[in-house]
Amino acid sequence: MGAAVPSGTDEPNEPSAAESEVTSVVVHASGAVVTRRARVTVPTGTAETTVRVEGLPPTLYEQSLRGRVVNGPRGLRVTDVRLDVGATVHRGEQLPSLRLDLEDAEDQQSRLQDRKYRLESEIEEVAALRAEPPQPRRGDPPRWAPVESFLALAGFVDTRLGFLHERLRATEDQLARADHDVDVLRARLHQSSTALSAERTDPAVGAVVTLASEVTDATDVPDASADAPDAPETREDTSPTGEAGTPADAPAEIDVEVEVEYHVPGATWVPTYQLRLDGTSGAGTLVLRACVAQRTGEDWSGVRLALSTADLLRRSDLPELRSLRIGRAQQEPQTPGWREPPPGLAELFTGYDGAAAAHPAASRGPARPSGPGAPRSMNAWLGGVEDDLEEADLSPDLAAGGAYGPAEPGGAAEAVGYGGSFGGPVPAPGAAPPPAPLAAAAPMSQAHAEPATDRARGRSAPVARSARRKASAPPVPPPSTAPSADMLDYGRLTVAGPDAGAERGTLRPEAAPIATVVTEYRRRAETVGRLPRPAHAVDVRTSAGSFDYRFDTAAPADVVSDGAWHIVPVSEVPVVTESLHVCVPAVDTAVFGTVLVTNTSPHALLAGPADVMVDGDFVVTAALPTLAPGQRQAVGVGVAESVQVARRTHMRESTAGLRGGTTVLDHTVEIEVANRLPYPVVVEVRERVPVSTDKDVRIEEHRARPAWTEPEEPLTGQDGSYVRGARVWRVELAPGRTTKLTGGFEVRLPAGKSVVGGNRRK
Known part of the structure; x- marks a missing residue:
């Protein structure tokens, strides 16, 4: 059980660890949704507490993490769940026995391999021993050959090689057994449960759960305090109250059960x-x-x-139909949950910029540059649009203020970074102000609110005329800027600080904490699908x-x-x-x-x-x-070997009609069925009657004994096609009984025609 630490203290709020266990799992065709439950202790009288739920696997998808309170006081709920990743170092006794045995076997294998290499090197050195007499000098008489020394050296080499080869054979046998043991242990370790880590260092994944209470009165937690054996009796009206409106005799801590749900592959x-x-x-x-x-x-x-x-990866929301409109082009609807940046965002850092300019040495970042390419405040962008046009020397098309354009490298709009991070386009210098709701919400000074015509008097006449012509044209809608998948992951969005340059005060995705670790674990988990x-x-x-x-x-x-x-x-x-x-x-x-x-x-x-x-x-x-x-x-x-069937057919050909103009093919089928089982059985015998597609050929059925019928459901062949003309006998046979089934049909065709393949067919 873990105890939660209340927030709001002077010291850092380090959530305590709470052990959890898997309570329910929903397995899908690919992946599973796992629910873990942890029992934590929450201090009474605090508005917000945090706890770290331990035991989560590193393969889980961070965006699928959910949390809720299943057994706690009224008003206590989960306000935030975030993934927390650390590292765990396992000591030797904490590793599985298979892993320790494998390490011992690998050490033994390495020692035997070293011994084998040393023996092979020594055998090469001994085998290279030769008796080399000194080279005779010119004029010296022949020297006496030490035959005994040569024989002694040869005997030494032979004896030593025999000893070394014997040791080498024994080492190779031991190495073969060591290789086999290593292979067996590796296979067992691969087939063992991955819940018991076999590595020295593993990621420790947990969920930091933030619990917020709307009701701090301890009288609202009768169920949680009743479980404690030594908890004092809670009174509602007569007991004195302590801090934050909590009764003095209320329990200092209560037990809460928290559930964490997540999606894992594998x-x-x-x-x-x-x-x-x-x-x-x-x-x-x-x-x-x-x-x-x-x-x-x-x-x-x-x-x-x-x-x-x-399918966990399939969308479950109802798609929406988009309206089809005929007329002027309109701006694409924004992504649900995505909005433009708030007005006056750059003004939030005016005091910080002033302090940084007054005390450059004490500033946290470099002073903001000034000049034509320097970043401008939000008021300057809202009010001094035409001044920026003259300084940036933009084209007359942008001077009309009809569209958002991309910023030039090093331009003034490059520092106004609120638009891109929030999902809207970054406005170029001299571009038209934002839509009416955003522009109307921003306060403007008297200098900024003067008419644009007065500020434009100093410009040249051609530029002014071009601006008036462009202003009369229909406005061009801004380009669609759909946010990326990282920007839609709201749980990982963080606000950039004042020293972030162009992105300060904007939302940007934070790097996934386990992006570099989870890849290998998910790759191993996904092998289950194969x-x-x-x-x-x-x-x-x-x-x-x-x-x-x-x-x-x-x-x-x-x-x-x-x-x-x-x-x-x-x-x-x-x-x-x-x-x-x-x-x-x-x-x-x-x-x-x-x-x-x-x-x-x-x-x-x-x-x-x-x-x-x-x-x-x-x-x-x-x-x-x-x-x-x-x-x-x-x-x-x-x-069924004990149920036997025998079939016999008879065919008789004759002529009929005026002057024998019709050939009659009379087919008779006799089937005998025998039951050798000790209990009665129902046997279904299937036959087929020819079906004619020629108007000159007629098929007439004989009366079957017992009567056969057409199947209740159409029969299909091996190729999936329907069998036409099927007939079925269904008889019930007592143990040891035999029955006979008789049926037949006649084929009548003109005398000048014959059945394909001959008339005498089964």
């Missing part, structure tokens, strides 16, 4: 299912599970886990279609930050299952077990793999399609 999920079937009755249960993988840098232990298909998906898995953004869904787990879940898939049970889905065996004997006599799954839940089921369990035994992993509420789909569970 998390993903895909749905999986488990279909449990009863082999006798065919009833089943569908259990929704989720394969979750995350490498956010923090372990999720005992959290309320939710799974969402929404994990191989389970078989039959479908991306949730694809299977969800145009709608977004959220699934909450029924129990707290644990997900380790190791970048691997973890199966998390979500809930049991209410469905209705019906067992069915399907056979298409014209193509294959194998009988396929099928389960008709009807989604009776109020929400859709996303596509994903389903592990089919029959009487507790795993059968097959099938692909479950996306099911809307109330929709029914068939899920194949494999071939």
Whole structure:
């Protein structure tokens, strides 16, 4: 628990650290929204306190940081949340055991490599030993050869090389084992949780939360003070009051719970299912599970886990239609939340400039220069527009005051930096004053308010005539200056001081505190998105279609930050299952077990793999399609060997009609179905009757026994096309029973025509 320090004291307000824990996580298709909760102690009677919530991962997005009070006195709320980044140095005993073992193995590997290099060098030196007799001088007799010394040297070299090679072989064996140990430990460390840092120095990321209280009376905090065992009883009217209107017997501190929410990358999920079937009755249960993988840098232990298909990077606000107008060009609307700079901004620094000019040595920055290119005050810009035109020698187009123009390098407008930082254009010397609301709000002296015609009398006649002609022309709207993304990040905007030159008094983005550190951590976290998906898995953004869904787990879940898939049970889905065996004997006599799954839940089921369990035994992993509420789909569970089908066909050709002008092809189909299972089954046998597109060819069906019907839903082939002329038998067979199905059709065509491929076809 951390204690908050009240603000307003003489000493710097250093917020104390408060430990936090993850309470809930919402995993999206890419990324997650994490909620942490911290319990802090807030002094009573203070208007504002700050506390630093510890434990945040370095991969979080700073602009997504949010905070709120979930359990505290009435009127206490979060007014500001900022990211605070520091550094943490881990000592040897604070590192994970895998990291320490890896360092020991690497040290052993380095020592063995050094030993191997030394042995190899020594072997080269010993092998290079040779007996070199001195060179004989001219005229000297032949010298006696010391054969014993040569043999002794050769023996020494042989013995020494044998010893060194033996040590080298032993060192190479030890080095091979050390390399294997290092590789194993590195793989284990890579697969371990990233929540336990394996580095000597890591960034310590926290959230500095500012709490402000609108009500300082301790009588408004009965819930918080009731938790303290030694807290005195609070009285409302009879107790004397202390400072700031707080009762004297009120508790000095109260416990407050603060929640911090943020968005982190490096998390993903895909749905999986488990279909449990009863082999006798065919009833089943569908259990929704989720394969979750995350490498956010923090372990999720005992959290309320939710799974969402929404895209965190997609805009959620309603787009606005822009009006289409015919007429003069108009200024583009400004960005919502963006405004022009306040009037008289440069006048705020008049006293500072005067003091800096009077005491140049004591000034914090260089004195402001004077002259034609020197910065000018706001009043000079508002009132002395024509004077600036004459000094800057601008063109007559700008003299008319019709548009904002870019400032010339070194010009007077280069020092008026309020416009660019606030989002508006920087006015050029001699440009027209700002729009009416801004210009009217600025006070003007008598000298500045004199008519422009009086001040323009000293100018030449051509320039004056040109200015009058331009003034009669329609005004040109100022160019659109859309703010950058950095300027729209209001949490990072700071006000420049008086020594900032042209930018003083304006807003400018502050450098991100973890921009140089977070890049590598986010790169590692985003590798989760490249994990191989389970078989039959479908991306949730694809299977969800145009709608977004959220699934909450029924129990707290644990997900380790190791970048691997973890199966998390979500809930049991209410469905209705019906067992069915399907056979298409014209193509294959194998009988396929099928389960008709009807989604009776109020929400859709996303596509994903389903592990089919029959009487507790795993059968097959099938692909479950996306099911809307109330929709029914068939899920194949494999071939049923105990249900057998045999098909026989007969074809008889004859003639009919006047003088035998019509050829009749009579086809008869006989199908025998046998059930060898110990329980009754429902078998659906599919056949097809030819469909004629020629008016001279007629198809007549025979009466089937039992009667076949057209399928309730259109059947599709492997290529996705609809099967025309399909017929279906659906029979129920008792255990050990056999039935026969008979059907047929006649094809009548003129005698001069024949079926493509021959008349005698199956």
